[in-house]
Amino acid sequence: MRAQELEGLLEGFRGKVKANEPLAPIVWLRAGGPADLLAMPADVDDLALLLKALPEEVPVTVIGLGSNLLIRDGGIEGVVVRLSGKGLGKFEVDGDLIRVGTALPDKLFAKAALDAGLGGFAFYHGIPGGLGGALRMNAGANGGETCDRLVEVVALDRQGNRHALTQAEMGYSYRHSDAPKELIFVEALFRGERRPEEEIRAEMDAVQKHREEAQPIKTRTGGSTFKNPPGQRAWELIDAAGCRGLKIGGARVSEMHCNFLINEDDASAYDLELLGETVRARVLANSGVRLDWEVRRLGRFGETGEVEPFLGA
16 A cells, blocks of 8 residues: 555544655664554544555554664565554542553653653663553563553554453453554553652652663663573573573674664674574573573564574574
């Protein structure tokens, strides 16, 4: 579908639509190809209008702040939806309940909860990205997880219809949700607990201190690359396999924290994915453990070629 064809279907759409729009500048790894079409709806109603107007055969991909995302060099087919922080970044408090829009960055969510005197959300201070991604992957850090205080999620389906899912219906496990992939999360309801501000702030300061000391947060990275296997730590397995500092093209395994891949020298998405698969292969050979990707890989491979999964997964 071309931009002109989509515009003809979107009477009343208040957001923006751009054709062949580069995505590398808006993802943290700063690599990858363009979106065939990038749509930025103004709010939830605008998103519903877009979804209702799109023909069923047009693929729809939602991205947030791009922190946990590797977009392949061939770009993404169909329509890429990027949610607006202005239209879908609300934060409302009612007693110990917080209703929040999914485009709100995790760090701002933690700060807003602090200002409201509600504890239980300090761990979000250390998670890059937006709340929508956190809901999808049950993001967590420093002993806390998204599922811990979640009450309900509101989402739109591919046809623009509204659904509400309870915490139990989200089907959470470690870094995973069973919620249907087609659902686009637009808001969530959490329950906090009244805590002294200085206590919450101390927790957030501890989270920030840990990040600064242990993670390469000032580099072009996508956060933790692989999930921790049960009872083990991915970085220890990667280190034991001799992968600390390993480099392919412009991509390197961080010397500081070897579960982070870094775009060091204008790496292509091919470089980054090939490096990740090489790490998986070496860890398997050294320890017999199959690491699973935590970073989402999306889109088409580019002219450099396809990266074959070394482990068949």
